[in-house]
Amino acid sequence: MQRLDGDGAVRVFDVNIKANPPFYVMEYLKLGDFRKFLAKRTTTTASALDMFLSVCECVAKCHAANITHRDLKPENILFRGVDDPILSDFGICKIDDLPLGTTVFEMRRRGTPLYMAPEQLKDNLVQSKPADVFALGTILQADIGDRIRDAALKDQIADISHKCREFVPERRAKIEDLKHSVQRIRGDVQQRLDKRPGLHRLGMMVNALRQRVGKIDHSLLMEEAEETL
Numbered sequence: 001m002q003r004l005d006g007d008g009a010v011r012v013f014d015v016n017i018k019a020n021p022p023f024y025v026m027e028y029l030k031l032g033d034f035r036k037f038l039a040k041r042t043t044t045t046a047s048a049l050d051m052f053l054s055v056c057e058c059v060a061k062c063h064a065a066n067i068t069h070r071d072l073k074p075e076n077i078l079f080r081g082v083d084d085p086i087l088s089d090f091g092i093c094k095i096d097d098l099p100l101g102t103t104v105f106e107m108r109r110r111g112t113p114l115y116m117a118p119e120q121l122k123d124n125l126v127q128s129k130p131a132d133v134f135a136l137g138t139i140l141q142a143d144i145g146d147r148i149r150d151a152a153l154k155d156q157i158a159d160i161s162h163k164c165r166e167f168v169p170e171r172r173a174k175i176e177d178l179k180h181s182v183q184r185i186r187g188d189v190q191q192r193l194d195k196r197p198g199l200h201r202l203g204m205m206v207n208a209l210r211q212r213v214g215k216i217d218h219s220l221l222m223e224e225a226e227e228t229l
């Protein structure tokens with residue numbers, strides 16, 4: 001983590017592995033996690049995709065430092081500023097390309113079902129960056145795509161996610177490809193917004209009304225709110 005020096009990841013100020021118990025001191029991030037951000041009433045498809053792209057940036061920075069996080073999920077993404085997500089919980093990360101199964105701790109804690117790549121279940125396999133792409137694909141699908149109402153957009157997201165979640169790690173999309181694909185659909189969403197500038201405010205109103213009448217709705221605040229009127 002010192003390799004990253006807080007760039008895209010939680011900043012660590014002090015480490016003592018000889019203490020009992022060993023400890024490290026990190027920055028305090030009080031703005032909640034990515035799950036909480038996605039649950040906010042004001043989170044739109046556009047802002048969710050923007051934030052997801054920033055998360056991809058953080059993961060790319062880790063990978064550039066040869067660190068694989070291996071436990072990416074909304075709870076392990078915290079915020080330094082409202083628009084500034086960073087990665088935390090590097091408890092089972094891997095430095096460089098190393099096989100799994102070297103410590104007792106690793107054997108016990110391997111990741112989080114749903115987000116973890118299939119190779120994370122196996123011992124003595126080299127585990128590297130594609131495992132994080134798998135988890136990003138799950139976040140994109142399960143935490144964002146599944147909550148989008150627009151069928152065409154949903155399909156596009158499912159398609160991108162599928163390419164990130166291939167069983168064989170080498171077949172998975174590269175993080176740059178993932179970013180480009182998401183940027184493309186983010187551009188489509190923007191085009192729609194630009195065509196109908198009032199749409200965003202309309203969506204806000206629809207969501208506020210839904211909450212007023214007690215209609216629990218876990219959909220993201222959508223630009224295509226007119227369909228739900």
Ligand SMILES: Nc1ncnc2c1ncn2[C@@H]1O[C@H](COP(=O)(O)OP(=O)(O)O)[C@@H](O)[C@H]1O
Binds near residue numbers: 028029030076091
């Ligand atoms: N630096 C931090 N600042 C504020 N809250 C934190 C910080 N690190 C972790 N947390 C909170 O504690 C929870 C658990 O921490 P985490 O490091 O993810 O451990 P684990 O998931 O292994 O129990 C996080 O989901 C987050 O809500």
Ligand SMILES: [Mg+2]
Binds near residue numbers: 075076089
């Ligand atoms: Mg955690």
